[in-house]
Amino acid sequence: MKSSSFFRAACMLALFTPLCSIAQTTINGPIFTDGPGYRRWSIGVNGGLLAPVAASGGSxxxxxxxxxxxxxxxxxxxxLHSLGIRADYTGGKLAGNNDRKLGNEKDPAREYNSFETKLKWSASVSAVVNVATINWMYKKNAVQIYLSAGGGLAGYSPRISTELExxxxxxxxxxxxxKEFxxxxGAGLKFxxxxxxxxxxGYTMHYTDGDNLDGFNYGPDKDKYSYGYAGLEFPLGSRSKPQLSWQNPAKVLYDDLAQQKANLQQELEASRAANAKLTADVDKLTADADGDGVSDFFDKCPGTLAGIKVDGSGCELPKDTTPKQVITKVTITDDDRRLIKDAIQNLEFEFGKSSIKASxxxxxxxxxxxxxTKGFSLKLGGHTDNIGNATKNMALSKDRAExxxxxxxEQGANPSKIEAVGYGANQPIATNKTAAGRQKNRRVEFTIY
Known part of the structure; x- marks a missing residue:
């Protein structure tokens, strides 16, 4: 079939696709593709030989x-360092004849015996993959082996003849x-x-999508042609920046990891020194020669005897010379209760005030x-009736108890043993609907203990 050569070319292109994918997915990061740090663009010119034949597909x-x-x-x-995109232009002439006798000089199907095709132009875009480098243990290599594959369009005009010349x-x-697709x-070697x-x-095989290149339709295969060349490539940009295509990521990564290891080693040594200093400082802060619970660093009174109580500075606490208070049992008698009862019954205040009457x-x-004399404690609870504002009644009851x-x-009682509280009208002992009941509710209760 005429499509067999084209099919083989498509298969070869398919084989390059995984290489491109791997290059894109496994090589990344600033170590390999630091754009601002490398030169990416380049131009090339070349010259060589064109022939209507391909190494993988014959003539x-x-x-x-x-x-x-x-x-x-x-x-x-x-x-990337291993992947480039290249736009090519190729021109020249292709020629051939039937001068090589194959027993077909009398074949009526071969009515034409020579051709010459002017390849006016051919333009293509290809992916170029660096598949191998020489001296890979160096960051900057000197030799590359590359493969390329892509697609393009060619324009040519064949001329044919029945004569050999x-x-x-x-x-x-x-x-x-x-014009044909x-x-x-291709493959090549770069220095x-x-x-x-x-x-x-380099050497590039061009598989056309037709059988017009030589102006003669003979056989099942489509036409092809090849171009072997030698040329010069000129990287663009500042010479102070290296070419990305010559960078060796394995070596760069190796050196980077080695540098990281050295940095980590330095950090580890610095950490060890810091830990040693910290340990010495901790030992200094925790040392306690006299065992008083205060470190020697803060101990202002070193050498205190065992069992001596000390303060935060390690000095002995002053001894308590205050005589212990003897607590006696409080006994409340019936006479004491009668005295409290009389005081409650005889207690009177000025009307609406907290002033105590002289009686x-x-x-x-x-x-x-x-x-x-007896050291009793006393609780005074002030109460009012419900006449008037509740807030004022609460304050009045408190004031009367106070x-x-x-x-x-003022008569010599201990103020710390007397508690005065006010309850307002919240705890009545009689009804507030009668004058007599309200009189009973206006009171101050005495509770001794």
Whole structure:
């Protein structure tokens, strides 16, 4: 079939696709592709030989192919260290005849015996993969092996003849140009001559999508042609920046990891020194020679005897010379209760005020004397009726209890043993609906203990 060569070319292109994918997915990061740090763009010019034959697909429709001069140029952008995108232009001439006798010189199907095709132009875009480098243990390599594959469009005008030499005539009327799609598959060897120029040796096979290249349709295969060349590549950009395509990621990564290891080793040594200093500082802070619980660093009184209580500075606490208070049991007698009852019954205040009437003083004086001599504690609870504002009643009850406390203190009672609280009208002992009931509710209760 005529499509067999094209199918083989497509298969070869498919084989390159995983390489490109691997290059894109496994090599990344600033170590490999630091764009601002590398030169990515380059241009190349080349010259060589064009021939209507391909190493993987044989010749075209004539028995003998001829090598003719060709020329080309390209622009390349290096995407990763191992993957670039290249746009190629190729021009020149292709020629062949049936001079090689294969027993088919009388074949009526071979009515034409020679051709010459002017390859006016061919333009393609290819992926270029660096598959091997020489001296890979160096960051900057000197030799590369690369493969390329892509797609393009060619324009050419064949001329054919029934003679082996001469007698050529246009395959298309008036030399009409033919345009056909093709797949370029190539390989090459590149040498780094300097930071400014590379030597490029390559061979590219072009598989066309037609059988018009030699102006003769013979056999099942589509036409193809090849271009072997030598050329120069010129990287663009500042010479102070290296070319990305020559960088060796394995070596760069190795050196980077080695540097990281050295840095970690330095950090580890610094950490060990810091830990040793910290340990010494901790030992200094925790040392306690006299065992008093205060470290020697803060101990202002070193050498204290065992069992001696010390303060935060390690000095002995002053001894308590205050005599212990003997707590005696409090006994409340019936006479004490009668005295408290009389004081409650005789206690009167000025109307709506907390001032104690003078008639209440004798009973209160007896209560004060009892508190002084017997050491009782006293709770005073002030109460009012419900006439008037509740807030004012609460304050009045508190003030009256405080007035009684103040009077008792003035008579010599211990203020710390007297508690005065006010309950307002919250705890009545009689009804507030009668004058007599309200009178009973206006009171101060005495509770001794």
């Amino acid at each position: 075209n429709d004539f028995t003998k192919w001829k090598a003719s001069a060709g020329y080309g140029a390209y622009v390349k952008w290096q995407l 001469g007698g050529l005539k246009d395959y298309k009327p008036n030399g009409e140009n033919i 093709y797949v370029p598959i 780094k001559l300097s930071e400014s120029v590379n030597l490029d040796l 209440s003083y004798p009973s209160l004086n007896k209560v004060a004397e009892m508190l002084r 007035s009684v406390k103040q009077y008792l203190v």
